[in-house]
Amino acid sequence: MPFWAYMLHCRGGAYYTGHTDDLDQRVSAHRSGNIAGFTSDKLPVELVWSQEFASRQEAFEAERRIKGWSKAKKQALIRGDWEGVSRLAKSKDGPSAGSGRAELIEGVISASSRLDKALAEATDLSRERIKGLIADGAVEVGGKRASSPSTKVAAGAPFTVRLPAPTPLEAEPQDIPLVVAYEDEHLIVVDKPAGMVVHPAAGNRDGTLVNALLHHCAGQLSGINGVERPGIVHRIDKDTSGLLVVAKTDSAHEGLAKQFADHSISRRYIALCAGQPKPAQGTIDARLGRSDRDRKKMAVLPPDATRGKHAVTHYRTTDSFGVASILECRLETGRTHQVRVHCASIGHPLLGDPQYGRDPKALRPILEKLGFRRQALHAASLGFIHPATGERVDFQADLPRDMAELIDEIAR
Known part of the structure; x- marks a missing residue:
């Protein structure tokens, strides 16, 4: 069964990366806005890059790497400019997400606007990420440290954004016992014990339901929610016990997500x-x-x-x-x-x-x-x-x- 990593160009110039076991269906779902976690403000979208892989894990890995790339490096990939990808990977403007190195993004504001909005458009980072970086003192405009996301900035102002070195957060399969209420090739329903976190996050990198599912299902889980939350359609709190349904295929994930949404x-x-x-x-x-x-x-x-x-x-x-x-x-x-x-x-x-x-x-x-x-x-x-x-x-x-x-x- 083939799998794909893919990249979409979204409204406003942002890029969205993901992976799937049915590329045509996934792109169609994106274009219609009927996909979990993909809001209508990203529409319209255009598929600008995809690559087929033999296993879901390989597609996971490709998504994880590309998601952390700078906009310039993504554009080089879209053009098929592998020399450019390699050059940017070695420069301060384009280390990959898995490099373990900090990234420095420099540029100029293209149009007068609020600082968070202007930087989001210039860097391909979300406005919430920009706000967090400003709060951390990692943003400079005109050589001075920025202190407020709502500050008005003029077109042509130089900026510097320092991204901290990313911490890899890949869920690894772990042989953790599960209570399975139901399972078929499309989905699995589990009875989660109290005390088990649903998916890895800071402070809970292993021992989660996702770690157990990756082992139990041999990695065959929906990729819609990315490498950190494969198959996860909904959650219950760590200290709440009981039933969850998890998707094994992307089509099952989309069908379940629609029911949760309505x-x-x-x-x-x-x-x-x-x-x-x-x-x-x-x-x-x-x-x-x-x-x-x-x-x-x-x-x-x-x-x-x-x-x-x-x-x-x-x-x-x-x-x-x-x-x-x-x-x-x-x-x-x-x-x-x-x-x-x-x-x-x-x-x-x-x-x-x-x-x-x-x-x-x-x-x-x-x-x-x-x-x-x-x-x-x-x-x-x-x-x-x-x-x-x-x-x-x-x-x-x-x-x-x-x-x-x-x-x-x-x-x-």
Whole structure:
């Protein structure tokens, strides 16, 4: 089965790199805007380079290398100018992402604009990346260190951007046991244990679900989300247990991503919260976004907020013990920390969740006795239309032992 690494030229002059097992279908999906993580502001797009490889890993490697190249080096590749690629690789303007060397980008502002916008257009870096580099003191304009992304800069102003040496972050296959609820040639559904991170990131380079999947599936995972998150269509928090579906092929990934985007995926969580929600069942419709006070946390935002995302959780109390209750939560949307923040917002935070609440004093001895140190949340069921067969499929995962023991102790 052949695989391709490819590059698109997007609106505004930016380049997008990826890899796939079906180039025609992938490019068509990009052009229609129906692909996860590819926003409409990149349209229209044009396929400017592609190369076929014998294995997905080789295509991964090509994507990873090219993604970190400077714009000049990418343009040399598009022209087929291999001497130019080689020359730029040895110069200060074009080391590859895997070189382990810092990169210096120099140039002049082409048109008067905000600094972050002007540099994004000139360097092919995102505006968010530019803002971070400015905050790190890595940007100079006219020989002076830049301090604000919103500063107005004039056309012709010289600039220097110092990119730190990249840290390679390739997910390596690791023989980590998995609980597989279902598997075929298109996708795999796993019951993730609490404590396992879904994909590698800073501070969690191995021992993740992706590392385990690369071993289990022999590297045959969708490449839509790149080398760091192969096959990952959605996520659940590190300390949440339960079901995830992972795509093995790009077509399966696209079919699943569309269902997540239009909220047709069925997701049911079991949660153990503090107190007794009143009413015993209801709907929490509250917009979620990053907290102004702590950027690592999510928060409920005003209904008229221009940032954040619409979020809806339907809950039902299935049992109550006075000091705590078992909730069944059905997600209409799937936002970061959604159940945790929504439950906390109505005064009933999840047990064991220090980020969004405090455990009831009466329950602290039980939590300490059991060593229960994670949010009491489990993704118990997952249902969707199989992207290859068109059939409805539903999966269930029993409560993990730690949550079952906690419920038994509280119920006594």
